[in-house]
Amino acid sequence: MHANYFEAILQIRPKKQSILEFVRNDCLRNGIMISKEISKDFGYDLYLSSRKYTVQVSKKLKKSFGGTLTFSKTLHTRNRMSSKLVYRITVLYRAKQF
Numbered sequence: 001m002h003a004n005y006f007e008a009i010l011q012i013r014p015k016k017q018s019i020l021e022f023v024r025n026d027c028l029r030n031g032i033m034i035s036k037e038i039s040k041d042f043g044y045d046l047y048l049s050s051r052k053y054t055v056q057v058s059k060k061l062k063k064s065f066g067g068t069l070t071f072s073k074t075l076h077t078r079n080r081m082s083s084k085l086v087y088r089i090t091v092l093y094r095a096k097q098f
Helices: 017-030 051-065
Strands: 008-013 034-040 043-048 068-078 085-094
Touching: 008 017, 008 051, 017 043, 017 051, 043 051, 051 068, 051 085
Parallel strands: 008 085
Antiparallel strands: 008 043, 034 043, 068 085
């Protein structure tokens, strides 16, 4: 995999450092690469190397911190060998407002 490779985007809203550190540590433990980290005024966008892991970590976030999850997918390409459609997923994690 090259440095910019990603299969999924995890969006964390609103901006909370504790949630970002939770995801970073979990990625390190599971050997998942964070290709890109974008910090915005309203949250973080993390580009992760595994779709399956992104769904798993988002469910861990909901269990640990509460909040809501929204899943969406976008068509990325078509596999030349099998003609299957390849999708990238975006998971929006919205933490509870205190």
